[in-house]
Amino acid sequence: MNLSRRNFLKGTVAGGALLTAGTAAEARPNKTMPPEALGLLFDSTLCIGCKACVAACKRVNNLPPDPISEEFPMWDAPLDISGSTFNIIKVYNSGKANRKDEEVDGYAFMKQSCLHCVDPSCVSACPVSAMIKDPVNGIVAYDPDACIGCRYCVAACPFGVPRFQYDKALPKIAKCELCRHRIPDGHYAACAEVCPTGATLYGKVTDLGVEAHRRLALKPGEKTSFPRGRLGGPDWSYQGVAGKYVQQVYGEKELGGTQMIKLAAVPFDKLGHRPLPERSYASISEGVQHTLYKYLALPAVVLGVLSVVAKRNTKHEDDDDDSSGRGRK
Template identity: 65%
Template sequence: MPANSPDTRTEVNCRRKFLEGCLGAAGTALVASAVSVRVEARDTYQRPPEALGLLYDATLCIGCKACVAACKQANDNPAEFSTTDKLWDTPLDTSGYTFNIIKMYRSGTMATKDDETNGYAFMKTSCMHCADPSCVSACPVTAMTKDPKTGIVAYDAEACVGCRYCVVACPFGIPKYQYDSPTGKIGKCELCRHRYKDGHYSACAEVCPTGATLYGRTSDLLSEAKRRLALKPGSVTTYPRGNLSGGPDQSYEGYVGNYKQHIYGETEYGGTQVLKLSAVDFEKVGMPYLSPNSSASTSETIQHTLYGGLLAPFAVLGVMTYVAKRNVHHEDDAPADEPGKE
């Protein structure tokens, strides 16, 4: 039978349509399988037993910003200016060169400290060292890692490719990129882990004159925070300074503030290793409301479900191939040449 005879063309067309139908059915089945899979989030990771962190007590903070200066010195970061005279380091927020900053809440006449009405209050902003950090989950090259023992969220500039996924992923807006540098990297607090070998700890806690920023094991810090919340406002208590979990006793006596009965970081986002106390509503002082579950637990489950066994890629490829086949013009479909024409 001639290769271009009507019967041959009909047979080829039937075969092609049969294969296209099979391909389309397979693609549809794969997509249906992917959609029908019930996505259940993995459990949110918990803090390591020996996790290290900070307790910031806004009622003890006097806004001296010694912690900001100490952080700059410890990390060899340059000054940043927000005024024209450029006499002082005046960053307005955390950045690639400012890992810790004290912000101020203002209301009305600002007559009374730690009063939501006609008062003012301070709030420390730095990396929270989440138990289940989104920056670590989002990083494609493990430039962001969480130490399994200390729980410190660390950054490796040598591994970083500058994608800035960590910047987008963090619910606290902490990792910042150094846009002014041709070899820019991410800047964030790492609890001064590079100073541990010399017997030091977080510089912000070392220099804080009132103990508003306290360093130690998160479990110890959480116990201390709960102790303070149980005290009567206005009573006298002992406040530790420096390193709660070790080091010389630097405690002093002071008056108990009128705390909000909540420890920020105890449950937010699955828990953080930096805990905070305040007499002013946390949202008013700039801390976001977050659920007890981390975003990383949900996003990773969705990704692993869709891409496990390459289910989703094969499904998408099958559908795309089917659509492409349907829209491609084949020579076999062209009408036979009329007799007498070349």
């Protein structure tokens, strides 16, 4: 039997098409958010870029500084999240950059940290359940004792959040866990606790969503009250004015939703948040895996395809033998 490379590739493509068709039928729906899920509302129009949240995050998570250079080892000036920075405030600027929350000749701030996805890719990709989504509060936690350092979560996260501590002798994955270690002591996310303007606000995600839509319904410049710290908690509110919001709550629908939701006056794609589908990547990739392995479908399909290719080649050989035999007579 002569299994040519061309025929093998043809067979593989046919098998792939079969599998793809099956996968479309088998993909699972997005997971849903627990009713008591906790999260953050980040309102870019209220952020003044003070970075108190960056410093507080480091303090409560015992994270070392990210120095500007080896010459100034104590100057903490992280440019991005990293193995030692879970939370960062980034700056958008355009042209003269002298008008806050304007797309042209303006500037705006954007928080970057784990969004605690409703249907997280990092949890789906982890082969040893070292990334876990809490079934009650929905916080996506990390278990360093279970982690084998494969970094699948790093590759899988659509927001580029988990970072591997390459510089450590015993590296771990680094990411925000919504300060879950502080909850038993009556505390909450340090970034929200210290935020002087309420730009980062902590609470139940359903309540934060209501607050976000209340703000979107305001007229730009309209006087209103902004809660600070923890929504529904004892923290104080203050009087301010509504921003010129883009009519979108980022994180409400993207990839099945996230437990950190965001408001801004500059379009989100300018703030590093590209448009994303509503279907979670985890639901798609798990659908593919389950289809491939359901009832050992993959080996069966491959075996079937190879059998067809082998049979066809055997028939060609028989035909060749017949014709060459006739020629000898």
